[in-house]
Amino acid sequence: MGFPRDYFYEEDESNVTIGNTYFRSLLTTNKKDRASQIEKTKILSLIYRYLDKFIQFPxxxxxxxxxxxxxxxxxxxxxxxxxxxxxxxxxxx
Known part of the structure; x- marks a missing residue:
């Protein structure tokens, strides 16, 4: 992929508080999918924080x-x- 090895081991600086994430059915949603959703939310938060420096969001x-x-x-x-x-x-x- 061309990324330096350290990129994958950087500190988690997102400091994102994840509240309730709603799935169609908690009974059929496995732990792996819920954990994946939490990580995606953290990444989106980092992207938003970065873009917020340059864009005036409504x-x-x-x-x-x-x-x-x-x-x-x-x-x-x-x-x-x-x-x-x-x-x-x-x-x-």
Whole structure:
């Protein structure tokens, strides 16, 4: 791969707090897949921190949703909050 050997042994400086990661079913998700997801989250955090030095990311604009597990109601609430209506979102570009 061309990477120096030390690259693979560097210190973990991500200091990322991983909260709940949701899988379709915790019963069928094995420990290896959960560990992989945690490592991917750490890598994404490092990439975000790096890019944040050069890019002005927009503020997160999410409503407080209180639809305990009802994804359809949550999606409708979000579309209403963002003023998207109920029709398909048009493709741009």
């Amino acid at each position: 503020n997160l604009n999410l409503p407080s949703l209180k639809h305990s597990g009802d994804i359809e109601k949550a999606a409708l609430s979000l579309r209403e909050y963002w003023g998207l209506g109920v029709e398909p979102i048009p493709k741009y570009g």
